[in-house]
């Protein structure tokens with residue numbers, strides 16, 4: 001296979017079987033970290049940029065791209081912008097893993113780390129306020145705006161959801177983490193059209209306000225938001241499950257120890273949610289979960305016991321991850 005651009009290097013058809021992950025069921029983990037940006041965010045990055053190009057909004061050598069990202073979209077846009085000749089400014093916060101920040105800088109992007117927490121205890125409002133000031137002061141900046149841009153969910157409707165559908169004769173359950181809700185929205189629309197029997201479960205972190213729950217401090221990047229994303233669409237979402245960060249870490253450690261697979265933080269959250277929903281999952285059901293990235297960028301956080309002790313606290317043993325009511 002010969003490719004001409006770095007964002008054509010990917011493998012979208014790999015599902016890692018976690019045998020007996022839940023009581024009586026396997027989980028098929030759709031690995032989205034197998035591309036050069038290392039995460040699912042390469043898909044919306046390419047699609048958002050190419051749609052802006054088609055509309056004539058982005059012009060190489062003139063336009064400068066800006067985005068707010070806790071890391072993964074930042075890496076993906078750094079790669080895509082470098083390949084296409086745009087300068088890129090990534091506005092991020094102290095929760096973004098150091099390794100991710102270094103990668104963004106390595107691509108030559110400008111990195112702005114805001115330090116002030118917003119009124120909900122997160123950083124999103126602060127990041128957005130920074131971008132609005134930038135756009136007002138310099139008209140060469142173009143904001144991809146992943147929280148409001150319909151090209152974000154559209155990219156998953158065209159790829160992620162269609163790839164899940166093509167891999168199995170029937171999907172009974174699909175667990176998807178919610179950050180911007182782009183993956184969730186794209187899957188929801190796709191399965192409403194092509195597989196209404198599939199039960200789509202949105203997974204979020206305790207402390208996120210996306211689904212109307214109280215705000216709180218969160219430490220693991222990827223899922224959750226301190227403001228409701230404009231693109232959020234709850235039509236065709238069967239359940240919402242909220243997972244505390246201690247369970248996220250427990251699931252990550254369990255997958256490492258049982259299967260030898262180092263998954264990213266949000267994948268642990270999504271897998272913990274399958275356990276929480278397991279009372280409703282019937283033997284023989286096909287359960288698919290989307291894994292947004294792998295664990296290599298979490299060596300200093302989720303997989304560092306000292307970091308976990310300081311920021312998360314006590315991690316439940318796997319056998320304590322028993323089914324509970326969905327949040």
Ligand SMILES: Cc1ncc(COP(=O)(O)O)c(C=O)c1O
Nearest residue numbers: 072179180181182183222266292
């Ligand atoms: C690791 C990780 N997991 C999950 C998500 C959530 O994806 P989405 O923004 O499509 O909701 C993100 C988004 O940046 C992410 O970086």
